[in-house]
Amino acid sequence: MRLDKDKLVPILEMMGYGTLNGTDVWKKASQTPGEYVFWGVDFKKNEVFKWVEDHREYDVPGDQTFVELKKLIGSSCEQSGEPDIDEPFADQSKEDCPEGSTGEENASPSYENNATPTKLLDLIHGYVGNDVLEVFGDTGSGKSKFAMALAKEAIAAGKKVFYLDTERNLTEADIAGLKGCEYKYTPVIEEIDSICQKLPAVDVVIVDSIGFPILTSYARLSVKQKGDALLKLIAIFGDMKNWAYKNNGIVVVTNQPESEFNKASNHVLRPFGDKSQFAAKEIWKTEIVDRKPVYTNIRISAFRSRSVGHRTKIADMKISSNGVEVV
Incomplete structure (x- = not known):
């Protein structure tokens, strides 16, 4: 039967x-x-x-x-x-x-029973399905390394990947390691907005990162311009969510925490972008738990999840000269 x-x-x-x-x-x-x-x-x-x-x-x-x-x-x-x-x-x-x-x-x-395992893709898909995952954390907490590891795994499994880099954190060697991926760099928010309205038909979209281009100019914006920038950020998230739905794909977006300025000492810092965070199905946070000259250990935990409680550990990530390992 x-x-x-x-x-x-x-x-x-x-x-x-x-x-x-x-x-x-x-x-x-x-x-x-x-x-x-x-x-x-x-x-x-x-x-x-x-x-x-x-x-x-x-x-x-x-x-x-x-x-x-x-x-x-x-x-x-x-x-x-x-x-x-x-x-x-x-x-x-x-x-x-x-x-x-x-x-x-x-x-x-892995998806479609590929010979190459897609453990990280499976982990993400198990939580968000075909939707948007936002990963945020302090500078140096491994967000780009996480995105790179995901991109390489997906490429090795034969998936089509689009990687939008807005920070130029990736070295030439990093970019060379993304062979087979459609890679684009721009720090200009207007260009990012335009690109996200016309994302290609791939399996995985990575935006690294969404908040940085706005944060770098935020202090110089007028009150109205700041409001417009946040609205544009919300619209970009909406475009990515629509893309995930129409293309049955996964979107992973990295972001920075909101500013600590004028916040109470007990305030829990959220991802930058105000209401834009509600467009992501899951929000995970990266935090350094141990740093040595030869390696850095990072904890990835749930910040806002529909499946597990706040601060529940999602995975551990180790960055060393041997590469990135997510377990």
């Missing part, structure tokens, strides 16, 4: 499952911090599975989410007159594998 994709996808969406660019794998990630687990339906391989660390599991009776997913699929089969799926689909998928293969090497957490 074959899974009815047209019938099941709307239900999966309501249950929080999502995919990238209309691929055949629909999944929902675990919201437990530090846990790399997700549940999925693979319409191409005709499978319902749970991904645990590095492989698919097809029968997990003690997992409530997996059981609910199996019941949903089974109910769909009954309504269509097909047999139920009490037995896992593992045997069916192995028929498509080469002799001597278990099939696990073909199972991947």
Whole structure:
């Protein structure tokens, strides 16, 4: 029996499952911090599975989410007159594998079952789906390194990436490392505004960063000009959110914190941009937790999330001469 994709996808969406660019794998990630687990339906391989660390599991009776997913699929089969799926689909998928293969090497957490893992993309997609993620933090807290790591991972997996650099924090070596990515640099807010209204049809858009071009001139603006600048920032976020919806893509935007000037000592600094922060589905914050001559350890935590509580750890990031590692 074959899974009815047209019938099941709307239900999966309501249950929080999502995919990238209309691929055949629909999944929902675990919201437990530090846990790399997700549940999925693979319409191409005709499978319902749970991904645990590095492989698919097809029968997990003690997992409530997996059981609910199996019941949903089974109910769909009954309504269509097909047999139920009490037995896992593992045997069916192995028929498509080469002799001597278990099939696990073909199972991947990445979109479209790419051979190259997309752990960071999967992490982000599990929280925001096809929407906007804002990452903010103090200067030097790893925002651009995070964006670079995401871009490189997506490129290696065959994804199309557009990288808009507004700060020129990237070195020539960094830019060379983004080979295969559509890269553009401009610090001019009017040009940024124009570009974001006509973003290309790619899989991942990265804007690094959105607040810097305005912050550099903010002190010289009149009150009216400051208001206009913030409205433009909100409009840019709106354009990116619309793009994510229309293109089934992910947008990652880095930003700086608002100014500490005239703030109370107990005030929690938010991302720069006033109401623009509400356009992002998730806001994560980067903070340095340990810095040595040979490495920097950074914590990425939830600042405003629909899935986890404030300051819940999302991931740890280590920056060293060996590159960037996000775990």
